[in-house]
Structure formats: structure tokens, C-alpha cells
Amino acid sequence: MRSAHTVRSLGRSLAALAAATVLLTACGTGGAGEEPDAKPVANETTPDPSPEETAGEEPTEEAEEPEPEPSPTEEPDPVLYQAGETSEEIRELQARLAQTGHFAAQPTAFYGEVTTGAVAAYQESRAELEVSGVVHQSTWDLLLSETTEPTQDELFPKKQVMGYGDNNDQVRGLQARLKQLGHFDVDPTGYYGNVTSDAVKSYQKAAGLEVTGTVYEDTWDLLKSQTKTPTEDELRPPVEVPEADEADTATLDERCMTGRVLCISKTTSQLVWMIDGEVQLTLDVRFGAEGYETREGQFTVYWKSRDHHSTIYDSPMPFAMFFDGGQAVHYSENFRQNGYNGGSYGCVNVRDYDSLEWLFDEVREGDKVVIYW
Known part of the structure; x- marks a missing residue:
């Protein structure tokens, strides 16, 4: 059986051990006289984490730079019609250009120099178009928006036989035939001017034709069927030479x-x-x-x-x-x-x-x- 002395010695040892434990615990949380957020001293180093500490962490990926957006590109402007081509679409093109005042010839369906020049003139008159003489989609779209569907007469106009400014024997024959029907009241001259234009209009109105003052195939064919071939005297009536007055x-x-x-x-x-x-x-x-x-x-x-x-x-x-x-x-x-x-x-x-x-x-x-x- 242990003695009382031994028991007292063991008690003192346990008390000392408990006190030491309390002291160590207090140092680990900051002592009574220290600030709770005390900074580590300068010569302290932060230990690298152990492999065990990093084992469950995912590696951090570096942020990727965003790819630059592609620069906008111009919409394609395809070529629809150009020189050397022949088609009914080109005939329509020519008729529509005529509506805008840029094509004075008759539609032929052939894209030649005249059509090239007409297209270029149209493009030049429109600031939003590039002048090329070639019909791109942009040119065609604008032309469509400014014109109407060509009529049959616009696509296939009547052929002109005679018109204002002509000066020839065929006009003289026209005048003589019109005179036979009472639509031309002066002697034939061979020149197609205002007098002849008015006479043609008078005839066209009486015949039920379109009144234009210009002789197209339908006017000429009908007039010839209603008249006879003019004689030389009808074409060139004898002119009485006026007598000269006496002059000093x-x-x-x-x-x-x-x-x-x-x-x-x-x-x-x-x-x-x-x-x-x-x-x-x-x-x-x-x-x-x-x-x-x-x-x-x-x-x-x-x-x-x-x-x-x-x-x-x-x-x-x-x-x-x-x-x-x-x-x-x-x-x-x-x-x-x-x-x-x-x-x-x-x-x-x-x-x-x-x-x-x-x-x-x-x-x-x-x-x-x-x-x-």
C-alpha cells in the first residue's frame, strides 16, 4: 500500500503538469498582453503546404484571352448582266433603262456598247452605285424599284419608217399620199417637219391609229393600201417661176x-x-x-x-x-x-x-x- 507521502508527491506532479498544459494552450491562442491579430515577424516564412494538404485541390486554370471578333465583310454584289450577253432579261433591262431616259434605242436583247453606255449613265446618275457599265445586283435592284414592268410595246416597239427631221424622197411620197386623202394641203417638199407631222397626226386620228405624228409600219402599210402610187407631177408639182420686178x-x-x-x-x-x-x-x-x-x-x-x-x-x-x-x-x-x-x-x-x-x-x-x- 502506498504511503501518504507518495500520494502527495504524485498529486503535486499532476498539478504541475496541468499548469504547464494551460500555459502552452494560452501561447497558442495569444497571450494576455498580445493583440489578437499580431503580424508574424519579418524573418518568419510561410511553410509550403504538404502534399496531403494539396491533394484534394483542383489545379487553377490560367484565364484564356478572348479571341478577336472577325471584322465585318462587305456583302457580295454579284454580276447579273454584262457586255457580250444576249437574253430576254437584257431586253427587259433595256426597256427599263428607256423608262429612266438612259436608253434611246430600241430593245434588242443584246448587251453591246450602247447598253454598256446606258448602264454607265444610269449608274453615274445614282450616287449610291459604282459606275462600271456592268449590271450588278445593286444596280438591278435599284432599277427595279424605280421602273415598272415593261409593256409588250416597250419590249418590242413598232418599227419607225419615217419621222421628224427626215429629208428624202420617201417623205415626199408620204406627203403626196397624204395629199391624196386631204391631210396635206401644200406641195411635197421631202422634208419631215411640223407640217408633215401634223398631217400624219390628222391621218392617224381619222384612221383610228395611235396618234403620234410619226410614221410606224402600221401607219405606212395602211396609208399605202388606201392610196395610189404618186405620179411625178404629184411628187414634184410644176413650179411657176415668179417674174422679177423691175429694180433699180x-x-x-x-x-x-x-x-x-x-x-x-x-x-x-x-x-x-x-x-x-x-x-x-x-x-x-x-x-x-x-x-x-x-x-x-x-x-x-x-x-x-x-x-x-x-x-x-x-x-x-x-x-x-x-x-x-x-x-x-x-x-x-x-x-x-x-x-x-x-x-x-x-x-x-x-x-x-x-x-x-x-x-x-x-x-x-x-x-x-x-x-x-
Whole structure:
């Protein structure tokens, strides 16, 4: 049996061990005089984690850089039609270009130089299009939006036989045939001007045709079926040469005495047609009103226009013989009706229609014109 001394010694040892344990525990959580968040000293190092500590951790992946977005690319603009091709689609293209005023020829379905030029002109007039003369999708889409579905007449227009500005024997035959039916009341001239255009309109209206003033195949075929072939006298009626009035050659300008000359005096208000000093014809004339004076001097006839119509003053100028810019010798219905009560815009007016018609056929381009006081 243990002694009391031994028991007391064992008790003291246990008490000391308990105190030591408390002291160590207090150091591990911070002592009574320390801050709870005390920083480690500078020479302390953080130990690497043991393999066991890292065994359950997933490795950290490095963040990937985002791939750059591709830059936007232009939409493709495919070629639909271009030079050298032939198709009905090209015929439609030509008809639609005609609606915009960029194609003046008849549709042929062939994409040649004329069509290339028309396409380029259309593209140039539209700021959003590239000028290439080639029909890309963008050109076609815009053209479709600005035009209507071409009609049959637009795709296959009637063939023109004769029209304004033509000057030939076929026109003379047209005029003679129209005269047979009472639609042309002057002698045939061979020139297709305002008088002929009005006569054609009159005939087309009476015949139940489309009134255009232009002779297409349908108009010409019907007219020929309703008339006979004109005789030579119908084509070129005999012209009675007017007798020359007596003129005092002593009063004529000396420049009028040689060559072929339209000798025009402002003093006598007369035009004298001279050939090598011989009087051929004398006509009454009047001149430009105040502010529109007829110019004096020596000129030449540089252009003849049988059925001329002034675009500036919107008035007819039959048998016009131009000698200086827009000034010409021509027939004036106003002069015939009102005489010298008025004036022209600078031209030399003649009131004798038949005599001037004869003179117009006699005068040549290049003949001399002398206007003087």
C-alpha cells in the first residue's frame, strides 16, 4: 500500500503538469498582453503546404484571352448582266433603262456598247452605285424599284419608217399620199417637219391609229393600201417661176453685183435675188423690232431649214435661210396678215409664201447675203 507521502508527491506532479498544459494552450491562442491579430515577424516564412494538404485541390486554370471578333465583310454584289450577253432579261433591262431616259434605242436583247453606255449613265446618275457599265445586283435592284414592268410595246416597239427631221424622197411620197386623202394641203417638199407631222397626226386620228405624228409600219402599210402610187407631177408639182420686178440696180449695194446674192435693203424694205448682177426676184421684207435689230453686213447662208420651228420663241419659221447666228430670212404669217405693223426678233421676214418657197429651192448654202441701208 502506498504511503501518504507518495500520494502527495504524485498529486503535486499532476498539478504541475496541468499548469504547464494551460500555459502552452494560452501561447497558442495569444497571450494576455498580445493583440489578437499580431503580424508574424519579418524573418518568419510561410511553410509550403504538404502534399496531403494539396491533394484534394483542383489545379487553377490560367484565364484564356478572348479571341478577336472577325471584322465585318462587305456583302457580295454579284454580276447579273454584262457586255457580250444576249437574253430576254437584257431586253427587259433595256426597256427599263428607256423608262429612266438612259436608253434611246430600241430593245434588242443584246448587251453591246450602247447598253454598256446606258448602264454607265444610269449608274453615274445614282450616287449610291459604282459606275462600271456592268449590271450588278445593286444596280438591278435599284432599277427595279424605280421602273415598272415593261409593256409588250416597250419590249418590242413598232418599227419607225419615217419621222421628224427626215429629208428624202420617201417623205415626199408620204406627203403626196397624204395629199391624196386631204391631210396635206401644200406641195411635197421631202422634208419631215411640223407640217408633215401634223398631217400624219390628222391621218392617224381619222384612221383610228395611235396618234403620234410619226410614221410606224402600221401607219405606212395602211396609208399605202388606201392610196395610189404618186405620179411625178404629184411628187414634184410644176413650179411657176415668179417674174422679177423691175429694180433699180443703181441703188443696190455694190457687193450685190457679183455672184449669187440675197441683197437686202433696209431703206427700201426689199430683198433682191441677184445672180451675177442680174435681178432674179424682188420681195417685200421687214426687219427686227426695236431692241431686236437685224444686223447689217455681209454674210453667207450657212444653213437652210424648210419647216423650221423656233425653240426660243416657239414660232414657225418656214423656208428659213440662216445667215448670222439665229437670224435668218424666212416666211412670216404675221407679216402677211399685219404688214409693217410690227416686227421680228431680228430675222428678215417675207410675206409671199409661194415666191419664197421657190427662192428657198434656188438658194444654196454658201450664197452671199448683204444687208445694208
